[in-house]
Amino acid sequence: MLRVGFGYDVHPLVPGRPLVLGGVTIPHERGLEGHSDADVLLHALTDAVLGALGAGDIGAHFPNTDPKWKNVASTLFLAEAARLAKEKRATILNVDATLLAEAPKLLPHFPAMCKKIAAALGLPVDRVNMKATTNEKLGFIGRGDGIAALAVAALDIPE
Template sequence: MKIKVGFGFDVHQMKAGHPFIVGGVNMEHHAGAFGHSDADVLVHAICDAILGAANLEDIGYHFPNTDMRWKGVSSLFLLEECVRLITEKGFVLGNIDGMLCLEAPKIKPYIPLMKEKIAQATGLEIEDISIKATTNETMGFIGREEGVVAYAVCLIERVK
């Protein structure tokens, strides 16, 4: 049995009038993350953690922002593809631990639905997905609500 750990990080600029999709959930907020896909910072960090654990490069390698196929695509679809890639390499996903850093909105009411959507995309049980959040204590670009950051770790296990 071979167990591996992956780490992911993502950051997106916030812009007024954009939808704010985090963990597959469209959150009510005056601004949203800006990016090539749906700019789901949490799911992007999870994708990088999964790909990194299996030594499969990163999300930009597989889904480059120069490829119009990925313009506006749901990051949950990208997550499904990342799970497919590690499965093809003989791994299964064990768990995910995600951390958001943002000033607003408060995400606690959204966490159960985020876990549900991530579980559907990955095949994990909800209890194998952790999502937490913190603020930046009003400091820096996060404190000024100019951007949002996410970190994620995951565990994968070789099954074949």
């Protein structure tokens, strides 16, 4: 049976933290604030996979109240979602994501991001798609105060 999951995440940009998106550290004067590495892209993808599995959300599996997840690389969260999929005999068919950010330019980093995402999910890189857009200077994303990510995952799950 084909199941689709959707994920969304957003974090504010703050000074003094690295900007990590898709498991890749991107040069920028600010980074995303959060309990883990605050990688909005991997958080949205993790939620998309968990959603397709009917397995809740990232907060249920990796609560930000648990010190063991402090400053952890979010590739671990995505890899764990992939492990849960395998445990349920599900096949991750593909993932697709969109980043919403005014800066920095993200397109040059897509190949590295797709490679990291594919590795965490155990997928060929051609099953990972990335896009980015601005918020046309509207709202907190448009002011450059945060970055958001939207993601979808398609899984084949045996009935």
